Amino acid sequence: MPRTYGRIVTLFSRLNLLLAVTGAGILFFAASIIFLEVASRALFGTSRLWVIEVSEYSLLYITFLGAPYLLEKNMHVTLDLVYDNLPRGWKALAHLFNSALGFAVCVLLTVVGLDVVLDQYGTGVRAATVMAPPKYLVTMALPVGMFLMAVHFLFQIVAVFRQEAP
Amino acid sequence: MVEWYHVIMMVVGPLLLLMIMGLPVAFSFLAVNIVGAYILLGGVPGVRQVVMNTVDSVSSFTLVPVALFMIMGEGMFQSRIAIDLMDTLDKWFGKIRGRLAFMAVGGGVLFSSLTGNSMGAIALLGSSLVPEMERRGYKKQMSLGPILGSAGLAIMIPPSSLAVVLGVVAELSIGRILIGIIVPGLLMAVLYTLYILVRVTVEPDLAPSFEVEPVPMSEKLHATAVNILPLGFVVFSVVGVIFLGLATPSEAAATGAFATLALAAIKRRLTWNVFSRSILGSANITVMVLLIVSGAVTFTQLLAFTGATYGMVDAIVSMDVSPDAIVLTMIGSVIFLGMFMGPLPIMLITLPIFIPVIREFGFDPIWFAAMYLVAIETGSTSPPLGGALFVMKAVAPKGTTMNDIYRAAVPFILCDLAAILILFWFPELVTVPVDYMFR
Amino acid sequence: AEEITMNAVSLAPRQADIAKGFAMFVDEINAKFDGEFQINWRGGPEVMPPFGQAEAVRNGAMDMTVTSPSYYSGLVPTSTTMNLSFLRYDEIRPTGYYERMTELHAEQDLVFLGEVPATDLAFHMFLNKPVETLSDMEGLRIRTFPTLLPMLEALGAEPLVLPMGEIYTAMERGAIDGFMRGAVGWAEQFEGVVTHVVYPGVYRAGFPVLVNKAAWGELPEDLQQRIVTFVRDDLSSRIDEIWAADVAAGVEEMAAAGFTVVELSDEDAQKLRETAIDAAWAVIAEEAGAEVAAELRAMLVP
Numbered sequence: 001m002p003r004t005y006g007r008i009v010t011l012f013s014r015l016n017l018l019l020a021v022t023g024a025g026i027l028f029f030a031a032s033i034i035f036l037e038v039a040s041r042a043l044f045g046t047s048r049l050w051v052i053e054v055s056e057y058s059l060l061y062i063t064f065l066g067a068p069y070l071l072e073k074n075m076h077v078t079l080d081l082v083y084d085n086l087p088r089g090w091k092a093l094a095h096l097f098n099s100a101l102g103f104a105v106c107v108l109l110t111v112v113g114l115d116v117v118l119d120q121y122g123t124g125v126r127a128a129t130v131m132a133p134p135k136y137l138v139t140m141a142l143p144v145g146m147f148l149m150a151v152h153f154l155f156q157i158v159a160v161f162r163q164e165a166p
Numbered sequence: 167m168v169e170w171y172h173v174i175m176m177v178v179g180p181l182l183l184l185m186i187m188g189l190p191v192a193f194s195f196l197a198v199n200i201v202g203a204y205i206l207l208g209g210v211p212g213v214r215q216v217v218m219n220t221v222d223s224v225s226s227f228t229l230v231p232v233a234l235f236m237i238m239g240e241g242m243f244q245s246r247i248a249i250d251l252m253d254t255l256d257k258w259f260g261k262i263r264g265r266l267a268f269m270a271v272g273g274g275v276l277f278s279s280l281t282g283n284s285m286g287a288i289a290l291l292g293s294s295l296v297p298e299m300e301r302r303g304y305k306k307q308m309s310l311g312p313i314l315g316s317a318g319l320a321i322m323i324p325p326s327s328l329a330v331v332l333g334v335v336a337e338l339s340i341g342r343i344l345i346g347i348i349v350p351g352l353l354m355a356v357l358y359t360l361y362i363l364v365r366v367t368v369e370p371d372l373a374p375s376f377e378v379e380p381v382p383m384s385e386k387l388h389a390t391a392v393n394i395l396p397l398g399f400v401v402f403s404v405v406g407v408i409f410l411g412l413a414t415p416s417e418a419a420a421t422g423a424f425a426t427l428a429l430a431a432i433k434r435r436l437t438w439n440v441f442s443r444s445i446l447g448s449a450n451i452t453v454m455v456l457l458i459v460s461g462a463v464t465f466t467q468l469l470a471f472t473g474a475t476y477g478m479v480d481a482i483v484s485m486d487v488s489p490d491a492i493v494l495t496m497i498g499s500v501i502f503l504g505m506f507m508g509p510l511p512i513m514l515i516t517l518p519i520f521i522p523v524i525r526e527f528g529f530d531p532i533w534f535a536a537m538y539l540v541a542i543e544t545g546s547t548s549p550p551l552g553g554a555l556f557v558m559k560a561v562a563p564k565g566t567t568m569n570d571i572y573r574a575a576v577p578f579i580l581c582d583l584a585a586i587l588i589l590f591w592f593p594e595l596v597t598v599p600v601d602y603m604f605r
Numbered sequence: 606a607e608e609i610t611m612n613a614v615s616l617a618p619r620q621a622d623i624a625k626g627f628a629m630f631v632d633e634i635n636a637k638f639d640g641e642f643q644i645n646w647r648g649g650p651e652v653m654p655p656f657g658q659a660e661a662v663r664n665g666a667m668d669m670t671v672t673s674p675s676y677y678s679g680l681v682p683t684s685t686t687m688n689l690s691f692l693r694y695d696e697i698r699p700t701g702y703y704e705r706m707t708e709l710h711a712e713q714d715l716v717f718l719g720e721v722p723a724t725d726l727a728f729h730m731f732l733n734k735p736v737e738t739l740s741d742m743e744g745l746r747i748r749t750f751p752t753l754l755p756m757l758e759a760l761g762a763e764p765l766v767l768p769m770g771e772i773y774t775a776m777e778r779g780a781i782d783g784f785m786r787g788a789v790g791w792a793e794q795f796e797g798v799v800t801h802v803v804y805p806g807v808y809r810a811g812f813p814v815l816v817n818k819a820a821w822g823e824l825p826e827d828l829q830q831r832i833v834t835f836v837r838d839d840l841s842s843r844i845d846e847i848w849a850a851d852v853a854a855g856v857e858e859m860a861a862a863g864f865t866v867v868e869l870s871d872e873d874a875q876k877l878r879e880t881a882i883d884a885a886w887a888v889i890a891e892e893a894g895a896e897v898a899a900e901l902r903a904m905l906v907p
């Protein structure tokens with residue numbers, strides 16, 4: 001059983017890394033299309049209407065694909081003023097509280113996010129923009145990222161009870 | 167009776183509590199947003215709205231430069247272009263105490279003429295300069311502080327996206343605002359420089375100087391030619407393309423990113439390792455910053471929904487004191503709101519009420535706009551939740567605590583306050599250049 | 606019965622010029638239905654992102670919005686038709702357009718209460734270089750938004766999309782040649798970068814008022830009827846008349862800011878109007894269906 005659990009943790013860890021790398025690829029892609037847009041306007045006087053919009057959606061995907069990996073690596077910005085100076089026992093308690101709250105927030109946003117996506121899929125609502133993509137394709141990034149972060153917070157809670165953390 | 171300040175305390179208090187407990191900033195915002203939306207926006211539909219607003223606030227083109235300037239900064243750091251620059255400066259100015267802190271201010275001024283986005287400026291200067299400054303023995307106050315201070319100049323020296331937005335929201339001439347903020351921006355840079363000068367003189371430990379071996383002039387010139395002049399190409403790729411009308415300020419961040427990578431390639435340093443680390447590193451920081459932005463934007467919208475911010479603004483303009491005192495209170499309130507709200511909503515809430523009052527008192531609205539922008543800038547570097555502080559936390563080397571960042575920021579905030587007071591007493595600093603340009 | 610209050614948001618902040626119509630809308634309704642029905646106007650884009658306001662109303666997070674027709678065309682594809690006309694409110698009212706729009710919104714679970722009209726605020730082209738004829742506009746890079754896109758393409762211009770905050774610098778440095786918007790209340794801001802404004806303008810402005818279905822259902826039927834009647838047969842018609850002074854002030858402001866007025870020849874003006882109508886309605890037919898497009902066009906374009 002513990003081995004299976006360990007494998008699941010490793011699996012999610014790899015998935016997080018894969019998505020973070022994908023996000024970085026999207027960042028480079030966004031930079032490239034903007035650069036090419038400037039170049040093509042300067043050289044040929046032509047411009048592509050979709051560039052700005054695609055780079056906007058890129059930001060969204062970079063953020064929610066990359067967030068689970070950063071959470072796993074404990075890299076999200078934290079106000080460490082008080083927390084770092086808590087006595088050991090209190091710190092463990094605060095860590096448990098934070099993991100539980102983080103879990104609750106992420107589960108809730110996964111469920112509600114999925115509900116919004118399904119609703120947008122059902123009504124076929126599109127963004128009121130030039131490209132007018134179906135909105136569910138845009139919104140989808142959020143529940144995906146939230147789900148993986150919920151999983152990570154769950155691992156954190158388990159780790160507290162196995163006395164592995166913080 | 168529930169006053170506006172009660173509401174602000176009820177909303178901001180739990181947020182601060184969660185953050186202090188050590189919950190990452192982004193998740194603290196999300197948690198408060200969910201509960202707030204559930205209460206204010208009618209239950210589950212409110213939570214659905216949090217999902218939609220979060221998505222909406224991240225997919226915004228105004229945030230694109232933050233990501234792109236990160237590629238520039240990480241590229242310069244990973245390919246060691248930034249280190250070469252500092253080595254060269256050491257050859258020239260090694261004996262001058264605090265030279266890298268001055269360089270950070272100089273870099274801030276230079277960079278502010280390249281970009282209109284102070285989050286992007288912090289991302290770039292912080293990631294390229296801070297690690298190397300620390301390696302050279304600079305204490306955090308002298309590495310983080312000057313960058314926090316001077317990156318904000320991005321909005322004070324044209325091009326400035328916030329100045330444009332200010333013109334649009336306040337219905338003032340954008341051209342006049344852009345001219346009017348130049349002297350205040352330079353004034354801030356001068357105050358920062360004076361402060362650093364005094365501080366490193368009093369406390370030499372903060373910024374070590376080297377006993378530099380005498381370097382032959384030929385070597386100095388060679389290093390300059392190899393390490394500094396090519397940076398002109400990068401600078402041109404940002405400011406030149408805007409000036410020539412080839413790109414908008416946001417797009418120029420992309421040409422800057424590619425120019426940096428190209429320079430690294432020309433220097434034969436763009437290995438796969440350098441490239442992938444630059445892109446992955448900038449993606450990571452983009453994620454950290456944008457996740458916080460998405461939470462903060464929605465938080466601000468909920469706060470605006472409560473009417474508390476409007477209540478504060480109304481209370482200020484109806485105070486029974488002298489016009490001068492009201493003007494200073496308005497500016498103070500902008501700094502106060504900046505401690506936990508982003509610039510755009512602050513502008514949307516306060517300007518339409520403040521500007522008519524300024525006109526009624528017979529003050530020059532452009533003068534007010536200049537002080538207002540300094541205040542916006544001050545607020546964004548003000549603890550506890552000024553946006554610039556989080557960006558710095560995201561880019562600063564591991565081991566940098568929020569406390570370090572707060573302490574580094576405070577002296578520069580005081581410089582900003584001094585700048586506001588100087589502008590308040592000497593409106594000519596704003597009005598004379600504007601009158602000269604728009605005769 | 607108890608007084609029912611609805612939360613409302615708008616596409617623009619409360620003190621903005623174009624929010625004037627909604628201020629009148631809110632004030633008059635709150636006065637007329639005092640004790641029965643009240644609107645609590647919470648604010649504009651600082652409270653809720655403008656492009657999400659219609660969805661927020663549909664979803665129930667907000668009770669009411671006065672928004673731009675173009676902001677929710679992804680939800681109700683016929684919404685932008687409100688712009689695609691040269692008629693005044695009083696001319697559209699008898700055609701049955703608003704009743705038909707009510708049905709079309711109901712299909713997406715939205716209550717269409719009525720319109721805050723601003724017919725006088727047509728869209729003009731603002732340029733940083735001189736033009737004389739319609740054909741001079743070929744190849745110009747014009748910043749636009751989706752509603753105006755088909756027309757600009759039909760005119761041979763090179764439309765592009767830019768965030769609002771970038772327009773000034775892009776105009777100043779020549780990265781774009783122009784942009785389109787209403788000619789009211791902002792000329793001073795673009796002093797120095799806009800040199801020419803093209804007359805006549807195209808289309809009409811109007812802002813739909815949308816209400817959440819469940820929230821609307823809580824009002825007694827008789828009250829619903831009285832509100833709809835008051836809005837559609839009295840209030841909207843009067844709101845449409847308040848803009849003339851702003852348009853006149855806008856003309857003065859543009860002159861003070863040094864904009865040169867380019868008056869198209871009668872022939873070109875006619876061609877511009879025809880292109881504007883034909884190009885935009887072709888897109889409506891494509892996105893909402895030819896039948897409903899033809900039906901609505903017959904009401905809005907005589």
Ligand code: NA
Pocket residue numbers: 314315316317318319543544547578582
């Ligand atoms: Na500053």
Ligand code: NA
Pocket residue numbers: 277278279280281282283319320321322323324325326
């Ligand atoms: Na700038």
